[in-house]
Amino acid sequence: MNIESVAVFCGSKSGVNPVYAQHAAELGKLIALLNLKLVYGGGKKGLMGVIADSVLEHGGRACGVIPKVLIEWEQQHDGLSELTIVPDMHTRKKMMYDLCDVAIVMAGGFGTMDEFFEMLTWNQLKIHDKKIYILNSDGFYNYLQLHMHQVTREHLVGRQVFERKARIGEIEVEQHLPR
Secondary structure (H helix, E strand, C coil): CCCCCEEEECCCCCCCCCCEEEEHHHHHHHHCCCCCHHHCCCCCCHHHHHHHHHHHHHEEEEEEEEEEHHHHCCCEECCEEEEEEEEHHHHHHHHHHHHHEEECCCCCCCHHHHHHHHHHHHHCCCCCCCCCEEHHHHHHCCHHHHHHHHHHHCCCCCCCCCCCEEECEEEEEECCCCC
16 A cells, blocks of 8 residues: 555643654654655644644645634644644544545544544444554553453454554554553
């Protein structure tokens, strides 16, 4: 599969650990240098703003998708290559999925988890087969990975849903369950 666009799901806040913003900036730079298009939530605050600014600073393309209700909450980013305002959260998620080839989940709150689990569920139901990767900055998702291990061990979810591997440029990205 040829990867041209990457959806990044992350927080509209930066959190207290500076490594989250550092990783957002590094990922943004990598996306730009690999000539990939960033697809993200369209905000200028928090980790969303950091990654978009980094992509743009390094000459890349950033496409934001923001619901009307979040324009003030997340403060829409006005310097993007593309910005689409949609009526609601469901439309935002659907459009982001449609615009991306793969997705990366970074540190974030309930909105980030909602995006991750909906996309993961759509994979499980074979609505699409887009790969999803977790950037586990400083162990942020360790407990989530343990939970994912638990649901597979209990045979509530098939293991194949979680085992994915891909190459983005020269970097191999692997998302897997702890053994």
